[in-house]
Amino acid sequence: MALSISPPALLPMGASMVIDHSFPSLAMEIISLTDYAGNKSHPNLYSRNLIENISNRTGKAPVMRVGGTSGDHDYYNIHQGASILPPTTPQPPLYGFTLGPTFFESFENFPGLNYTFMVPMAMSGDSASIDAVNMTKAAVEAIGLSHLDSLEIGNEPDLYPAQGVPGKANYNVEKYVKQWVEHAANVNGNITALDKRIYQALTYSSGVDFSVWNTSIAFQDGIDKNENVKSVSFHHYQTIGNSGATFQNSLMNHADIVNGLSQFLAPISYLRSAHPQVPFHLGEVGSDLNSDNPNYIVGGAYGAALWAADYMLLAMSMNVSRVHMQQVTGAAFSAWQPVHLNRTEIDAPHTRGPYYGMVLAADFIGTAPDFRVKNIQLKAENLSAYAGYTSGFLAKIAIINLDVWNPKAGAKRPVQEVNLDLPEHVTTIEVQKLTGPGVDSFQNITYSGIEWTYENRGAGVMVVNSTEILKVNKGTVDVNIQASEAIVVTLKQ
Numbered sequence: 001m002a003l004s005i006s007p008p009a010l011l012p013m014g015a016s017m018v019i020d021h022s023f024p025s026l027a028m029e030i031i032s033l034t035d036y037a038g039n040k041s042h043p044n045l046y047s048r049n050l051i052e053n054i055s056n057r058t059g060k061a062p063v064m065r066v067g068g069t070s071g072d073h074d075y076y077n078i079h080q081g082a083s084i085l086p087p088t089t090p091q092p093p094l095y096g097f098t099l100g101p102t103f104f105e106s107f108e109n110f111p112g113l114n115y116t117f118m119v120p121m122a123m124s125g126d127s128a129s130i131d132a133v134n135m136t137k138a139a140v141e142a143i144g145l146s147h148l149d150s151l152e153i154g155n156e157p158d159l160y161p162a163q164g165v166p167g168k169a170n171y172n173v174e175k176y177v178k179q180w181v182e183h184a185a186n187v188n189g190n191i192t193a194l195d196k197r198i199y200q201a202l203t204y205s206s207g208v209d210f211s212v213w214n215t216s217i218a219f220q221d222g223i224d225k226n227e228n229v230k231s232v233s234f235h236h237y238q239t240i241g242n243s244g245a246t247f248q249n250s251l252m253n254h255a256d257i258v259n260g261l262s263q264f265l266a267p268i269s270y271l272r273s274a275h276p277q278v279p280f281h282l283g284e285v286g287s288d289l290n291s292d293n294p295n296y297i298v299g300g301a302y303g304a305a306l307w308a309a310d311y312m313l314l315a316m317s318m319n320v321s322r323v324h325m326q327q328v329t330g331a332a333f334s335a336w337q338p339v340h341l342n343r344t345e346i347d348a349p350h351t352r353g354p355y356y357g358m359v360l361a362a363d364f365i366g367t368a369p370d371f372r373v374k375n376i377q378l379k380a381e382n383l384s385a386y387a388g389y390t391s392g393f394l395a396k397i398a399i400i401n402l403d404v405w406n407p408k409a410g411a412k413r414p415v416q417e418v419n420l421d422l423p424e425h426v427t428t429i430e431v432q433k434l435t436g437p438g439v440d441s442f443q444n445i446t447y448s449g450i451e452w453t454y455e456n457r458g459a460g461v462m463v464v465n466s467t468e469i470l471k472v473n474k475g476t477v478d479v480n481i482q483a484s485e486a487i488v489v490t491l492k493q
Contacts, residue, residue, distance in 0.1 A: 001417075002417040002418065002419050002478070003378070003380055003383065003416065003417070003418050003419070004418075004419045004421060005376060005378070005385055005397070005399070005418055005419070005420055005421065006420075006421035007374070007376055007385075007387035007394055007397060007421075008374075008387070008394065009393065009394050009422075009423040010389075010392055010393065010394070011372060011374075011389045011392040011393070012374055014374065015317075015372045015373065015374040015389060016316055016317050016318070016319055016372050016373045016374070017319055017321075017372065018369075018370050018371065018372055019316055019365050019371045019372065019373060020060075020279075020321055020322060021058040021059055021060035021365060021367070022058070022060050022061065022062055022063050022114070022322060023058075023312070023316060023321070023322050023323060023361070023365060024054055024058070024062060024312060024323065024325075024358045024361045024362045024365070025062040025063045025064065025065070025322050025323065025324045025325070026051070026062050026063075026064045026065070026324055026325055026327060026335075027064070027065040027066075027067075027068070027283060027284045027285070027324035027325065027326045027327065028064055028065065028066045028067075028068070028326075028327050029067075029068040029069070029070050029071070029094075029326070029327070029328040029329075030066050030067055030068060030070050030071035030074060030099075030118070031068075031070035031071075031074075031084070031094065031097065031328075031329075032327060032328050032329040032338075033066055033103075033106050033107075034083055034084060034103065034106050035329045035338045035339045036327060036329070036338045037106035037107070037109040037110060038106065038109055039083065039102065039105050039106060039109075040102075040105040040108065040109075043109040044109065044338055044339075045457050045458070046336075046338065046349060046454055046457050046458045047110075047336070047338050047458065048109065048110055048111075048458070049452075049457055049458035049459045049460075050335075050336055050351070050355065050452060050458040051110055051113060052112075053359065053452065053458070053460060054358060054359065054362045055112065057359065057362035057363050057365075057366070057367075058362050058365050058366065058367060059366075059367035061112045061113050061114055062113065062114070063113075063114045063115065063116055063149045063322065063324070064110070064113055064114070064115050064116070064324075065115070065116040065118070065152065065200075065233075065283050065284070065324050066107075066115060066116070066117055066118065066139075067116075067117065067118025067152055067155055068094075068118070068155055068284065068326075068328075069094045069095075069155055069156070069163075070094045070095070070097070071118045071120060071155060072118065072120050072121060072122040072123070072154055072155040072156075073094065073095045073096070073120070073122055073123055074097055074098065074099060074120060074135075075097070075098045075099070075123075075131055076098065076099050076100075076131050076132075076134055076135035076138070077098045077099070077100055078100075078101060078134060079100075080098060080099070080100030080101070081100060081102070082100055082102070083099070083100055083102040083103040083105070083106075084097060084098070084099055084100070084103055085097060085098050085100070099135065101138060104138045104139055104141070104142035105142065107139065107142040107143050108142060112147075113147065114147045114148070114149040115139075115143045115147060115148060115149060116149050116150045116151070116152050116200055116283070117136065117139045117140070117143065117148070117151055117152065118151075118152040118153070118154070118155060119132055119135075119136050119151055119152065119153045119154070119183060119187055120132045120135065120154070121153050121154030121155075121157070121179065121180070121183055122154060122155070122157075122160060122163070122165045122168075123165070123166075124183070126178075126179055126182055128153075128182075128183040128186040128187055132183075133186060133187060133190045133191070136151065136187055136191065137190065137191055140191055140194075145193060145194075148194075148198070150198055150199060150200040150230050150231060151187065151194075151198055151199050151200070152199070152200040152201075152203060152233070152283070153180050153183045153184060153187075153199060153201070154176075154179075154180065154183070154203060155203055156203060156204060156205035156208075156235060157171065157176045157180075157203070157204070158171075158204050158205055158208045158209070158212075158213045159205050172212070173212070173213055173214065173217050173218055173221060174221050176218070177218055177221040177222055177223045178221075180201065180223060181222065181223065181225065181226070184199055184226070184228055185226075188228075195230075196227065196228055197227065197228055197229065197230040197277075198228060198230055199228050199229055199230055200229075200230060200231045200232070200233050200281070200283065201218070201223050201224075201229045201231070201232055201233070202215065202218060202223075202232050202233060202234065203233050203234070203235065203283060203284075204234050204235065205235050206234075206235045206236045206237045206240060206284075206289065207240060208234070210263065210266070210267075215232060215266075215267040215270055215271065216267075216270050216274070219274065219275065224275065224278070229275075229278055230278070231278060231279050231280070231281050231321070231322075232267065232271060232278055232279070232280050232281065233280075233281045233282070233283030233284075234264060234267070234280075234281075234282060234283070235282070235283060235284035235285070236260065236261075236264075236282050236284075236285050237285070237286045237287070237288065237289035237333070238250065238251055238256070238257070238260055238286070238287050238288065238307065238311070239251070239287070239288045239289070240288070240289040246298065246404075247298060247303040247404045247439045247440075248402075248404045250288070250298065251287055251288070251298065251303055251304055251306075251307035252303055252306055252307060252382070252402040252403075252404055252439070252484070253382075253402065254310060254381075254382065254383075254384045254400075254402055255381075257307070257310055257311055257314055258314065261311070261314055261315055261318055261320075262318075264280065264282070264318070264320065265318060267280060268280045268318065268319050268320065272319065279321035279322070280319070280320055280321055281320070281321055281322040281323075281324065282315065282320055282322070282323045282324065283322075283324050284324060284326045285311070285323050285324060285325050285326060286299075286325070286326045286331070286333035286334075286354075287299045287300070287304045287307055287308070287332070287333040287354060288332060288333055289333070297332075297440045298332075299331075299332030299333045300332040300333060300334065300352040300353055300354065300442070301352070301353050301439060301440045301441055301442055302353045302356075302436035302437070302438065302439055302440070302441045302442070302445050302484070303353060303404065303439030303440065303484065304333070304352065304353035304354050304357070305353035305354060305355075305356040305357040305360075305434060305436065305445060306353075306357065306400055306401075306402060306434070306439075306484060306485075306486055307353075307354075307357065308325070308353070308354040308356075308357025308358060308361070309356075309357040309360045309361060309398070309400055309434060309486050310357075310384050310400045310402065310486075311323075311357070312357065312358070312361035313361060313364065313373065313375075313384075313386045313398055313400075314375060314384070314386075316361075316365075316373040316386075317373045317374060317375040317386060318375075325354055325358060329341070332352075333354065334352060334354070335351070335352055335354045335355035335358060336349070336350065336351045336352055336355055336454075336458075337349050337350050337352065348454065349454040350442060350453070350454055351445075351452050351453055351454065351458070352442065353436075353442075353445065355452065356434055356436075356445050356446075356447050356452075357434075359434075359447045359452075360398070360434050360447055360486060360488060363432065363447070363448070363488055364386070364388060364396060364398050364488050365388075366396070368390040368391075368395070370390060370391060371388055371389070371390055371395075372388070372389045373386055373387070373388055373389075374386065374387045374389070376397075380416075382401065382402040382403045383399065383400070383401055383402065383403075383416065384399070384400045384402065385397065385398065385399045385400070386398045393423075394422070394423060394491060395490070395491055396488060396489060396490050396491065397420065397488075397489040397491075398486065398487070398488050398489070399418060399479075399481055399486065399487050399489070400486040401416055401481045401482065401483055401484065401485050401486065402484075403416075403483035403484060404439050404483070404484060405438060405439065405482070405483035405484040406438040406439055406440060407437060407438045408438070413482050413483055413484075414482065414483045415480050415481070415482050415483075416480070416481045416482075416483070417478055417479075417480055418478065418479050418480075418481060419476060419477075419478050420476065420477050420478075420479060420489065421475060421476055422472055422475050422476065422477065422491060423475065423491075424474075424475050425493055426472050426475070426491045426492065426493065427471070427472055427492060427493060428469055428470060428471055428472060428492040429469070429470050429472060429477055429479075429489050429490065429491055429492060430467060430468070430469055430489070430490040430492060431467065431468040431469075431470060431479055431487050431488075431489055432447065432448040432466075432467050432487065432488045432490075433446075433447070433448065433449075433466045433467070433468075433485060433486070433487050434446075434447045434485060434486040434487070434488075435466065435482070435484075435485045436484070438484070439484050444463075446463060446464060446466065448466065448467055449462045449463060449464045449465050449466040449467060450462050450463070451463050469492075
């Protein structure tokens with residue numbers, strides 16, 4: 001049965017703010033940076049090309065947040081010859097490793113990329129230790145002030161008691177804010193020429209208790225008393241180590257995605273009202289945290305591409321300013337595996353599903369200077385749609401079919417017919433498709449007919465001409481979307 005979609009021709013009430021072109025961004029566990037970036041003599045060109053593809057589609061480089069649990073529990077040794085000890089393969093540790101000066105060469109391997117660097121706080125006392133300050137100095141020097149988007153102090157402080165961080169058994173927002181302010185003052189006192197508003201604050205964990213670790217309480221307690229907070233960040237994973245997770249009940253489930261993101265509406269609303277100069281970021285995002293076997297496929301196969309696409313477009317519509325997709329060597333939720341490993345069921349470098357979702361999101365945003373998004377409410381259970389507006393006029397439509405399909409089922413792949421009701425001046429539409437052989441596939445995934453693989457070093461090769469140009473007849477046109485597919489429709493005059 002055909003479904004009709006009639007997005008408003010003009011920008012409607014409730015549309016998002018203007019989308020920043022760095023919206024589809026990245027996060028990196030610091031222990032994994034050398035795997036993803038390489039070093040001065042051997043840069044990882046596969047990673048570089050994948051990132052540049054995102055930049056080229058939006059016209060602006062993503063921001064890579066480097067830190068995480070490993071970054072909050074590391075040490076710096078200015079005399080260490082190796083970039084990182086102990087070695088990160090086959091199993092990178094999250095605690096108890098040391099960085100040397102050559103580690104920071106990796107920041108230089110992504111030309112044009114901007115960075116958020118995390119200042120360690122968990123193990124550095126009430127005010128930033130000399131070790132933490134020296135590490136931050138080395139990072140800022142390698143990154144360069146022109147490419148330093150922000151500094152982040154600490155990672156997921158709400159988890160410090162559970163992690164056994166010394167002196168943090170009764171840690172709360174008030175104690176966190178006091179320690180955070182002292183760290184910021186110490187960093188500023190030792191690193192000159194930093195912008196005044198240079199810090200990303202809060203960085204609360206996925207699943208944080210909002211009644212305790214509350215955004216408004218942190219600001220009332222004085223986290224921005226020195227007017228140096230540039231942005232606020234929370235972390236979010238769609239599902240957390242659920243051994244019963246499936247595509248349909250966990251990732252390819254629009255209602256569940258809405259439920260997960262809706263928890264951030266309150267802090268977003270608070271910031272827009274009380275601190276409009278401070279945007280809200282999701283600074284660490286993934287499909288399935290702790291997604292080792294048996295959830296390896298659910299976290300990173302093609303089905304996760306559709307999750308990432310729906311997640312990012314919905315986040316745009318909710319006024320999340322940026323989404324940083326988390327990268328960890330060997331983790332299923334990562335957008336790509338950058339190096340050879342010997343600890344996962346898929347050892348060779350390869351591009352995973354979430355990357356293709358990022359590409360669709362980047363393409364949907366495009367390069368227009370004033371792109372805004374409105375979620376289109378549908379009555380179809382596993383179908384979601386979004387309207388994109390440029391200069392106040394309807395310019396793009398994205399439709400995501402979250403019906404799970406796998407060729408192993410033996411049935412013919414279902415097709416959803418959609419009738420689009422468009423403005424009268426539209427004469428044709430361009431339809432670009434995100435598709436794959438089945439939700440559990442890691443290969444033959446394409447967007448607009450292009451495949452980004454390790455074999456083509458992430459440069460992208462067109463393997464099929466899947467883009468369609470369709471004529472619009474008196475303001476209407478029909479498009480077909482197979483189960484487990486998504487399309488981006490661009491309106492043409």
